[in-house]
Amino acid sequence: MRIAIATDAWFPQINGVVRTLDKTISLLKEWGHEVLCINPGLFRSVPMPTYPDIPLALFPYARVKEMLDAFQPDAIHLSTEGPIGWAGRRYCLRHNHPYTTTYHTRFPEYVRLRAPIPLSLSYAFVRAFHNKATLTMVATGSMKKTLESHGFKNLEYWTRGVDIEHFVPIDQPVLDLPHPIALYLGRVAVEKNITDFLDLKMPGSKVVIGDGPALESLQQRYPQAHFLGYRKNGDLTRLLASADVMVFPSRTDTFGLVMLEAMACGVPVATYPVEGPLDVIKNGINGWMDEDLPTAVTRALEVDRNSCRQFAEGYSWEACTRQFLTLIQSNLSDPVVESAPAEKRL
Known part of the structure; x- marks a missing residue:
């Protein structure tokens, strides 16, 4: 199967979107599919306003x-609502090619934290991008x-x-600090609400791992x-596994992969009961949710900590990628190939 994935988030960025796409693409290729990843590294770009580490492709449509004409994909998936994503949407609509999308990021809330733009306006913009898709993941x-x-x-x-x-x-443990050690892992940016973590009045130590504006x-x-x-790599794992608790203060993430990474290291997660954590955190099993952080x-x-690890073991990139493949295949007019080799099935 020939799959084109268009994304405005790609290496050298390190975030949940990039990690998800990287794992998905790697497994799709391992299973014998051809994958074209259209990403900002293939275009001239400019830094994103207020977030210079993120490049935005300049006039990418041509x-x-x-690339899509040459690749002749069976399926097109648009992963982000940036210039590349909108160029892919334009191509699909002009060529009457069905496409799927993913809602990775709460773009309206991110914009609202940086500029006085009404949420209703931002949601209208994002909704226009996704609602033309056959489905949005x-x-x-x-x-x-x-x-x-x-x-x-069509969600x-x-x-x-x-x-x-x-x-x-x-x-x-490799962190030689007073306990308990509370750790934040992720992008260091305003939308992550890190100040709620750093303002905590608690004994022990606070650690922040990550970079950002x-x-x-x-x-x-x-x-x-x-x-x-x-x-x-291993440095991150050792530091994360040395924490007594990971604090996830974001109120705007759609999932939060770092929560699963912490649990896999045996570290419980403390967070707010909001979208993302509500579907991942089980109080007393792998962490705790409360409006009082x-x-x-x-x-x-x-x-x-053993309970946290056991919970994380229930998630796998193989199952995640198989689910993605099933969804894009469901939108093809003609069935194409098996989703994964038999020995890869759960």
Whole structure:
């Protein structure tokens, strides 16, 4: 099967969207599918306003059309609502080619935090992008209900996965800090609501792992916290597994892959009861949700670490990718190939 995926989020960015697409594309290729990934690295670009680490492709339509014409995909999936995504949408509508999309990011809320633009206007923009698709994939049931309330149609569930071979518990913690160690992992940006974490009045230590446009200002504002910057591979796993609790203060994420990564390391998660965590966190099993974040942290610290690991083992990238493949195949006029080799099935 020939699958074209258009995305405005790609390496060197490191976030949940990029990790999801990277794992999905790798498995699709391993299973024998041909995949074209149309990404910002193939275009001239400019830095995104207020977020210079994110490149935005300049006038991508002609190049997008050239690549899709040459590739002749069976399926086209548009992953983001940026210039490349809109160019892909334009191509599909002009050529009467069905396409699918994913709602990865709460774009209206992100914009509202940076500029005085009404949510209704931003939602109208995003809805126009997705509602022309044959279906839009969302990561959780609670997010599906929220989008339906905003007039989105043809929504289908596409879960996420975690690499349980890479994210594992460790015997010897590497963070030599006073306990309990509360850790935030992710993009350091205003939409992540990190100040709610850093403002917590609690004993022990606070650690922030990640990079982003708010890093320097938060370092200056919270000198008592430990900002470790961006980490990867085994270094990240060892640091994450050394924490006593991971605090996920975001109210705008559609899922939050870092929660699964923390659980795979045996670390419980403290968070708000909002879209994303509502479908992932089970109080007393893998963390704690509460509108009072200090309470969530206190209760999460009591959760058994083995229980967190067992919960994470129920998620796999193979199952996630198989679900994605089933969804895009359901929109083809002619059935194409088996979704995955028999030995890969769960």
